[in-house]
Every structure is written in structure tokens, then in C-alpha cells.
Amino acid sequence: MAVHATQLKLKATGVLVDAELHDDLPLDCLFEAEEIWAPERVRFLRDCVHASVKRNELPQSVHWSWSLKAVSIPGFQLGPLSEYRLFGMKAEGAWQGLLIAKCIGHMSKLPPKPLELVYVDFIESAPWNWDLAKAGRVPRFRGTGLHLMDLALRWSVDLGFQGRTGLHSLPQAEPFYRDRCKMTDLGIDLTYKQPLRYFEFSKEQAKVFLGEV
């Protein structure tokens, strides 16, 4: 497991805080995160209820459970040859964001032909980093998503996939992938388990994202 030192910006003050990027975490980290994130989800939902936030304005990942995602991993373990890899970002002693990706079972949809890629199964910021001003919720940190996507792309490069990376996006996250990550929007994927928009990094777009151009 490699740990890379970096920094995260506090949204309120703009102050940079030391943070760690982890590119090969064991499954136990999902339980560690969930123990802290789950009560925060409850507090977040309570604030939303008290502020009369509409149901369709709630974060679309509000019901996620990372501990349940852990038990969906075949064999309940990750390892150097696992098809899955878990990435995380830690600051102030807590996980600020997590990403699970896999390298088997998904192929690129961009022309000219289907090729191996890294598929981002789930990515989420800690609930205290969610932005919902109406409920009095201001993110503590910004930028975890970009850092985590960077790790997924570097895994793709390490596997020889040249940065090719794809994912299905929740509707609220579409602007992030389209405008911030500059991924190609391939439209709603009606073959997926739910009709979600599919985004992909070509190897050229990956180079730009990684700052290699």
C-alpha cells in the first residue's frame, strides 16, 4: 500500500491542511469510514428534514453504505491481484473520500474499439463535505473527488490501460465528470442496471487530467 502526502483546502477559510492519499487500502477501511460516516448521514438527513429540503434535492448517495459494499467484494478481500482496488483520502484523522474501482469486466465504449479500462464502481466524499446550503451544510473540504479520480487514472496507467477509465454517474454528479474532469459524455446507458449517464476518459483525456500534456 502506498501513501502519498498532499493537501486539502478548507472550504470556509481556504487554508490548506495536510492530507494523505492511499492507493491500495484493505477492506477494513470501509468499515472504519462507515462507523463515522453513517452517523453523519443521519445528522445530515435530520438537518435536511428540519430545513424542509425536498426529497429530490437530497444527495443521491445519501443511502449508500460502504460496509455493505465491502461484503459485495468477492472473497471479502482485496489484494495485489484483486480485480478491485480501494482508494481513499485522509485528513484530520478521518476518511474524507473513498473510491472503489475494478479492472476486469468493463470495456471502453469510446471508438475505435472496446479496450480494457479501469471502471469506477463507487466514489463518494464524506458526508461533512457535502454541499447543501439550504440545510445549512457547507463542505468542510473541497477537492477530494479530483484527488481520488487522479488515483484511479494512475492505476489505469500502471495496469497498461493508458489512463482509460469509465463510470456511470449519478445525475447530480454529471457536471463534475463533464466539466471538472473533462470526461467524454456517452449519454444515458440503457443497458446498465439503472439508466445512468456513462462517462469515459480516453487515453488522451487521461493525459490532460494527469497533467502530462
Add this chain to the structure above:
Amino acid sequence: MNDKRTMTLNLTAPEMDALEQLAQKKDLSKTAIIRQALRFFQAVDVRLAQGEKLFFEDELQKKKSELLVL
């Protein structure tokens, strides 16, 4: 990422041809093909050990056949 070690791999000509064709087809290096094959084998092994089965399915012809892996 993990440290890498070097090894010499002896392949027959047909095996090397197959590896080169796969590498070209998939736009991967030969090393990446072998590494990915290892991951794939491992993924299948883990799932079989859990009691899952591996199938090939032809939706058009409505054919489904189990692949037995030893």
C-alpha cells in the same frame, strides 16, 4: 504501487504469436497482457471458491454453457 520484479519467460512460437496478437488487439504491452491474465485468473478463482459458476451466454441463440475451470 507494488514493487516489480523481473523474470524471463520462455514461450513457444505459437504462444508468443498469440501474446503479440492479443497485445496488438487490446492496445496493451505483452507484460500488461500477462499481468491482466493473472488478475483475471485470480478473479475467476476467487469466485469459484465462493461457489459461483462461470458461464458463456449467447443471448441471440439463447445458449448458455458453463465453463469448467480446473
